[in-house]
Amino acid sequence: MAHLAACAPLGACTTKQNASLRSQSARVVPRAHHADGETQAASPALTRRGALAAGIAAASLVLDAQESGAVGFKKELKDKRRGRTRIPEEEYTKELQDGVKYVDLEEGTGEVVKKGTKVTAHYDAFFRGIDASSSRQARFLNENINLPEPYDFAAGSEIRISKSKELPLPPQALTIGVIGMKPGGKRMLLVPADPWGYGDKGYAEVPPGATIEVLIELLSIGEA
Incomplete structure (x- = not known):
């Protein structure tokens, strides 16, 4: 776990210490929480893979919807051309x-x-x-x-x-x-x-x- 430097009395931090605090805050890495209560820094690679997987899933839904629409349209045309029940x-x-x-x-x-x-x-x-x-x-x-x-x-x-x-x-x-x-x-x-x-x-x-x-x-x- 990354720790932030603390200043002893309130307001006693120097300008240099404040700058150090801001720098360390900017470097805080996102954490993943586990069932045992411990936290672990989330891997940037895992984060990218998750985003990629979500994007692929969304694209698949769009393609499935388009394919379903195309099949439905073709079936509608086929049904129209099928016409009517033949007369004996x-x-x-x-x-x-x-x-x-x-x-x-x-x-x-x-x-x-x-x-x-x-x-x-x-x-x-x-x-x-x-x-x-x-x-x-x-x-x-x-x-x-x-x-x-x-x-x-x-x-x-x-x-x-x-x-x-x-x-x-x-x-x-x-x-x-x-x-x-x-x-x-x-x-x-x-x-x-x-x-x-x-x-x-x-x-x-x-x-x-x-x-x-x-x-x-x-x-x-x-x-x-």
Whole structure:
């Protein structure tokens, strides 16, 4: 234990002694207290190791939180793209043409779409439950944010997509699938690859020759 020099009578210390006291006080080393009541000077190396360990622990917590957030975000995206429970094929009891079948999920209200009617609609094309192509993910602002962009077209006519817009490619079944729908309605199509699906080339996660499901949400209609 380091001891401080004491002056006999109070106030009897000389200027030199006071300076010595201050110098010794500045050199007092931090103490570590043990269970047996003794004290021992703390090692500077141990102090540095403790600070380093604390810093590593704090950094680990930050990295764990970031990794957890990234995993959560990826899972959220995966869940969104997983879409919906597949409808059993036997529930597609109505047929449009060329083997395209459908089931109405919501009827909607208002005028019925006819061939030539101008419509605005959203679509999602599913392959085995995976949302492979969607107007709801049409425009990406960055890797985390996208903007939905519904499609405008005339029912029964070929849907053309400008290459300059770089929009998702809808299956042509969309143009016949809206016929008979009402604004606000939702319909699920079961679409063979040809001639209204993605054919023998496929698209995105849809392999060549694959049957797909297409969910249509009719937003509004115009004049025929």
